[in-house]
Amino acid sequence: MLFTPQQAIVELGDAFYDPVPPAVFPQTVLRFRNQRAAAQVGLDTLSDEAWLSHFGRFEPLPGAQPQPLALRYHGHQFRVYNPEIGDGRGFLFAQMRDQAGRLMDLGTKGSGQTPYSRFGDGRLTLKGGVREVLATEMLGALGVETSRTFSLIETGEELQRGDEPSPTRSAVMVRLNHGHIRIGTFQRLAYFKDEEGLDRLTAYVLRHYYGEAAGDDAPQRLLALVAERTARLAGQFMAAGFVHGVLNSDNINVSGESFDYGPWRFAQSWDPGFTAAYFDHAGLYAFGRQPEAIFWDVMQLASSLRLIAEEAPLIEAMDYFAPAYQREVTAAMLWRMGLKPRSPEQDRALIQSAESALSASHAPLDQFFFDAFGGQLPEDYDEPFAQLRRLLTAYEPRKSRDHPYWATEPCSMLIDEVEAIWAPIAERDDWSLFNAKIAAIRTMGEALS
Structure with missing residues (x-):
C-alpha cells in the first residue's frame, strides 16, 4: 500500500x-x-x-x-x-x-x-x-x-x-x-478541570479510534467502549499467560491496545500470584490481579469524565467491563486451545475446568496449550484434567495440526530464555539467537492464526 x-x-x-x-x-x-x-x-x-x-x-x-x-x-x-x-x-x-x-x-x-x-x-x-x-x-x-x-x-x-x-x-x-492517548491523558485534563479539553479529547478518540461521532452521550459512550476493549485485553493477557508488570493508568491506552513493556514476564504455570516487577512487593499487578488492575484504571477514566457527564450513565457504562471480561477471556482461551466455540454456558464451563486443572497441577502453560490445541489431551495429563478431558469431547478443532510447528516443541518466552538471547549480544554482538527466536515466534503465530 x-x-x-x-x-x-x-x-x-x-x-x-x-x-x-x-x-x-x-x-x-x-x-x-x-x-x-x-x-x-x-x-x-x-x-x-x-x-x-x-x-x-x-x-x-x-x-x-x-x-x-x-x-x-x-x-x-x-x-x-x-x-x-x-x-x-x-x-x-x-x-x-x-x-x-x-x-x-x-x-x-x-x-x-x-x-x-x-x-x-x-x-x-x-x-x-x-x-x-x-x-x-x-x-x-x-x-x-x-x-x-x-x-x-x-x-x-x-x-x-x-x-x-x-x-x-x-x-x-x-x-x-493504534494511538497513544492514555487514561492518564484524560486524568490530566480533569486535574486542571478543563471541561473543553475533555470534550475535545472525547470527540477525538471516538472519531479516530472507534469511528463514531460525538453526540450528547459521548462521555458514557466512550467509557463503555473503553471498558469493553480493555476487558478484551485483560482476557487476552490471561490466555497468553502474560504479566505486563506496570498497569498504571498512564500505561493503559484508550484504544484497548497494550503497549510500553518494562518488567514483563510470561508465567511458567497458572499462578495467580506471579509478578513481573521486582518492586511490586504487594503483588498489585500479579498475573491473576490484572483484570482487577485494568478495571481500576478504567474507573479512573470514569472519574475523569465525571467532569463532563452525570454519574449514573457512567456507572452504567462501567458495568460493561465484567461481562465483557468473562466473554473475552473465554474467547481467548478457546482460541489458544484451537477450539470452535459452542454455547456460552459450555464454553465457560470448559475454561473454568481448564483454569482449575492448570492451577492444581502446576503444569507448564506453554506445553499445555501446545498439547491441547485442537482438543486432544495426551494421556499423561491425568487426574486434575479428567473433567476437562470429558468436556473436550464436545468440541471441534478450529484448525488442524498439520502445520510443521506442531511437530516441534512449544515456543516459549520465559525469563531464562530472554537472558540467554541477550548474553551473546552483550558478549560478542552475536544476534543469531535473537533472529532465530523471532523466526520461531512467527512460525508459531502462523500455526495459531
Whole structure:
C-alpha cells in the first residue's frame, strides 16, 4: 500500500503536547526492522539508509508532522497519583493510515529528553529494546492486541543503570500502535478541570479510534467502549499467560491496545500470584490481579469524565467491563486451545475446568496449550484434567495440526530464555539467537492464526 500520512493530533491543539527536538546520537546501527508492520503502513520500500534517517535521526516522513511531539498526561502509578509525568523519553513521531484505514501512530522510546524527563536521561538501553521486541512479537503471535516494535537502532552511547550491569549499550526504538492517548491523558485534563479539553479529547478518540461521532452521550459512550476493549485485553493477557508488570493508568491506552513493556514476564504455570516487577512487593499487578488492575484504571477514566457527564450513565457504562471480561477471556482461551466455540454456558464451563486443572497441577502453560490445541489431551495429563478431558469431547478443532510447528516443541518466552538471547549480544554482538527466536515466534503465530 501507499504511505498515507496524517496529522490528526493537531486537531487537539498545542495544550496537549510539546514540540521537542530528538536526541543526536553518535551512531545509528540498525538492529531490527519490522518489514511486516512496515508493509501495513506503506513504509516497507524504504532503503536501510532512509530507515536510519527517519527512525534513528528522526528526519520527518513526507507529509507527516514536521516536529516530534511529547504528549502531556498524568496518571496513577501503583495507585498513587502523579501529575509530574508525560512523555519523558519518547514522542509521537508520525501518524498515518494502515491498510485497514485505521489511524496509527509511530511513537518512540529512548529518543531523548523532554520537559517530562525529570531526572532521567531520556535514553533506552539496548537490552530494554531487545526485550520489547521479544515481548511484542510473542504477544502478537499469541493473539494479544499489542503495539508492534517497528524499529530498533543501536545508538552508540554508554548508559548507567542501577538494574543491570553498567555501562550498558543504548538504543532508540519506534513502536507502531493504534494511538497513544492514555487514561492518564484524560486524568490530566480533569486535574486542571478543563471541561473543553475533555470534550475535545472525547470527540477525538471516538472519531479516530472507534469511528463514531460525538453526540450528547459521548462521555458514557466512550467509557463503555473503553471498558469493553480493555476487558478484551485483560482476557487476552490471561490466555497468553502474560504479566505486563506496570498497569498504571498512564500505561493503559484508550484504544484497548497494550503497549510500553518494562518488567514483563510470561508465567511458567497458572499462578495467580506471579509478578513481573521486582518492586511490586504487594503483588498489585500479579498475573491473576490484572483484570482487577485494568478495571481500576478504567474507573479512573470514569472519574475523569465525571467532569463532563452525570454519574449514573457512567456507572452504567462501567458495568460493561465484567461481562465483557468473562466473554473475552473465554474467547481467548478457546482460541489458544484451537477450539470452535459452542454455547456460552459450555464454553465457560470448559475454561473454568481448564483454569482449575492448570492451577492444581502446576503444569507448564506453554506445553499445555501446545498439547491441547485442537482438543486432544495426551494421556499423561491425568487426574486434575479428567473433567476437562470429558468436556473436550464436545468440541471441534478450529484448525488442524498439520502445520510443521506442531511437530516441534512449544515456543516459549520465559525469563531464562530472554537472558540467554541477550548474553551473546552483550558478549560478542552475536544476534543469531535473537533472529532465530523471532523466526520461531512467527512460525508459531502462523500455526495459531
